[in-house]
Amino acid sequence: MQLSVGAPDGVGRRVVGVFSQVEGEGVWTPHASGVLSADVPVVGEGLGVWPPVGAVAVDVGGVYERLAGVGLEYGPVFQGVRAAWRRGDEVFAEVALGEEQRAEAGRFGLHPALLDAALHMAGVGPEDEEPGPARLPFAWTGVSLYATGATELRVRLSPSGAEGISVLLADTDGVPVASVDALVGRPVAAEQLTASSQLTKDSLFTVEWDRVPTEGMQGAASQVQWAMVGSDDLGLTATLEAAGQDVVSGPELATLAGSPDVVLVTCASESDSGAQDLPSATRHLAHRAL
Template sequence: SVWPPVDAVVVDVGGVYERLAGVGLEYGPVFQGVRAAWRRGDEVFAEVALGEEQWAEAGRFGLHPALFDAALHMAGVGPEDEEPGPARLPFAWTGVSLCATGATELRVRLSPSGAEGISVLLADPDGVPVASVDSLVGRPVAAEQLTASSQLMFTVEWDRVATEGMQGAASQVQWAMIGSDDLGLTAALETAGQDVVTGPEPAALAGSPDVVLVTCASDPDSGAQDLPSTTRHLAHRALGVVRVWLGEERFAGSRLVVVTRGAVAAVSGEGVPDVAAAAVWGLVRSAQAEHPDRFVLVDVDDVSVSSGVLRAALGCGEPQVAVRSGKVLVPRLARAVAPAV
């Protein structure tokens, strides 16, 4: 509450961000929040603030990330006559407490904590506590490493795969559908002459079908107000089916195909209309990582899925597939291109 701190020496912050850039930490305008600083022995004090453009969004966070990040910047800046060491990135946090939300300005105290850490105390302009960290330990990283990592950013792109000859690969299989078929997959298969066994749950199926389909899609009329409950319902439903599937030895040679609609953005400009089903994708992807070749994820659009396209989607051998306008797409890593500024 006493500010500036008693017996503290003023630190010139005019070149703070140039010095940080010199060790590889380049901050954009939103993150350049240090306004003033002082030193008192091993302690560092600072004033940090958000720009006016960010004030309106501060209430969206417990503590705005740009403001919290700025509170740590003076930890990496030594005296001007001292040769700067390597950048240190946060590694281990201990004893983090949040006392107040929506801050746009902070008073900061950074002091040593243990052999390698610092403690962080944050207060508002009246000295009222906002947050504290008992210990934050950083790890050194060379500027060359930071530069190299910025050039190795990747994103996911969905590429079309040729499906000629793949329909036959999945045509002579035993099909089954569990639960309600909200996407009309059973009708598409039966129209093409495929026999489909149905049952409410995997345990209700006789024998060991080659492919078992289960749909996980939200009711398009449910509305955004039911999103949390719908997400829980679909995720719990999928988790229950996955657990039963893995617990039945007779399904060891079968594939469980989880079909969603609008749960991933697979083409340019496309959104994710079924956010609840997107959670199912995250859950099943985890199961795929632990149990390869046991699960397939297929996301469809509003176009009716034909039997041939469904068989082709399974015949391509990919664990994750999107069907858009009758075309089969699969995810691939691609080098990210920074947008022009």
């Protein structure tokens, strides 16, 4: 999977896109696009009164069995619904991450498994109601994030327009975490969900780093081509050459001749970065390293 973020326009908005490919084929298929902005609207209310006044408790013991019946089989990481209530057309729920996922919640604006679980009760009607086809989130409008790193949420799902729902997510004190003005689902047949099941049903994608092979490099040091990009404030070039190594250098990666085996870049703060505060200098250096 791949997420792209474009350059900001004149008012600070960026176009974002989500793509995927089957490993080995090399063709990226677009799945979603949207607009990202740093502006966050003021949220009007929270969920401080809990359980909601006038709401009737719902038995959630068979929620994931009912969802599996329409083709939505959620693995253990995503089975986060803990309790639910109904009040007219509104649905309220408590969702939480499992113990193993709580430690990584701070890495996300909103943990994907927690956000997914917050929407599960939208697909579960009353027990005496015949279940309809599975609906997957399709069009999101007005998504706002107010806080990060949540591990538990209070959820309110309300009708919005002819086919959509509005979503309000709050922490365990009722303080808003995120909101969605309107979310429209797309009906999906059960056979569509299982047609290309190349992944385990509890898959959660993460960043994967490719390890550079080092076998044979030490034993064949004389054949290794080293390259130094940019300044060499630490004197690495002289050290390598003194050890009999072949070193080329250039101001940028694109200026290097040939295909070096190992490329070295000095990741040190620039001379003027001392005037910056530590967070700004850190961001600047991390951006330069990337």
